[in-house]
Structure formats: structure tokens, C-alpha cells
Amino acid sequence: MAGFAEADLAAAREAVKSYARVALAAEDELIEELAATTLLLCEAFTRRIGIAREAVEVLPCSAAWKRLGVGPVRAITAVEGLPAEGSAFALPVGSYAIDIDADGEGWVRVTAPGAAGRVRVTYQAGLASGWDALPEALRQGAVRLATHLYAHRDDAREGAPPAAVAALWRPWRRMEV
Numbered sequence: 001m002a003g004f005a006e007a008d009l010a011a012a013r014e015a016v017k018s019y020a021r022v023a024l025a026a027e028d029e030l031i032e033e034l035a036a037t038t039l040l041l042c043e044a045f046t047r048r049i050g051i052a053r054e055a056v057e058v059l060p061c062s063a064a065w066k067r068l069g070v071g072p073v074r075a076i077t078a079v080e081g082l083p084a085e086g087s088a089f090a091l092p093v094g095s096y097a098i099d100i101d102a103d104g105e106g107w108v109r110v111t112a113p114g115a116a117g118r119v120r121v122t123y124q125a126g127l128a129s130g131w132d133a134l135p136e137a138l139r140q141g142a143v144r145l146a147t148h149l150y151a152h153r154d155d156a157r158e159g160a161p162p163a164a165v166a167a168l169w170r171p172w173r174r175m176e177v
Helices: 006-020 025-046 136-151 163-172
Strands: 053-060 073-083 096-100 106-110 116-125
Touching: 006 025, 006 136, 025 136, 025 163, 073 096, 073 106, 106 116, 136 163
Parallel strands: none
Antiparallel strands: 053 116, 073 116, 096 106
């Protein structure tokens, strides 16, 4: 689900069940879906990938440096050229440059695109290698939000999400200027 490893979703599910005091295994699938949703909401709020996984992004070919959309970037694993017509092709190593700066921002520039008008960049991004390595504030916010969604699953109009969730996630938020 959403590219998360089964073990990470299971650990998140168990954390939500413990916090919500749910003992029934019949609720596991629902709680796991809610946990995955809250992890994605956390990523949307913070503009950072929480649990490391692969990301793919298409950028226009440009000799200027282009920043990848999410981070922190751990590794840029492939850069492929995308022509207007035809199949993608691996760009020769000397025709592009990649960089990951000290803030974990990934950068790509294409100096010799050949037939490519765009490039497809594949990379690994994430703050943590798994649920247990995720910063405590992000985990706790995800658990609290999933518990809130679980408690109010029959009436979506019932109550706003806990303010504590935004307070826990805000220090990790990446802002655009």
C-alpha cells in the first residue's frame, strides 16, 4: 500500500491499536489503511518522505540545476531520457550531473540530452529506514491522527483532527519561499 513495506505498516497498525486500545484482529485491515493514510498525510504536510522508498519524477531537460520534488534524497539511482516519441533510454553518464546537498535536496541537470526532451529520475528518499526509525514526533502524530480517524470513521463531520498532530509535525515541515 502506497509503497510502504508490509513490516512498516504492521508496526504502525500495532502502534495505533495499542494507543486506541483495540484488541480485535477484525479491525486490522481498516487500522492498517488508516495508518498508511496518515503516513501519506504526514508526508504531504511536511513535504518530506517519512519512511524511505523509491520515488520517480519527470523533469524537463535543462542545463540548469533542477531540484527533485521530495526529500530527503538518499540516492539517485537512474536518469533516463524521454523523447517526444519512442521509448525511454538510459542517458550516458557524461550527459547529466546529479547532486545531493547537505540538506538532502536532490539536484539534476542535463548537459547533453540527445533526443530527450524530458528526463525520468528514479531515486530513494526518506527520513528513516522504517517505522521504528521514524522520528518520534512523526510517529506519534501519525498514531494520533489514525486513532482519530478510526474513532470517527462513521461520521466524518465529527470533530476536527487533534491540534497536537500539526504541533508534532510542524518542526519537520519543509517550507517553500
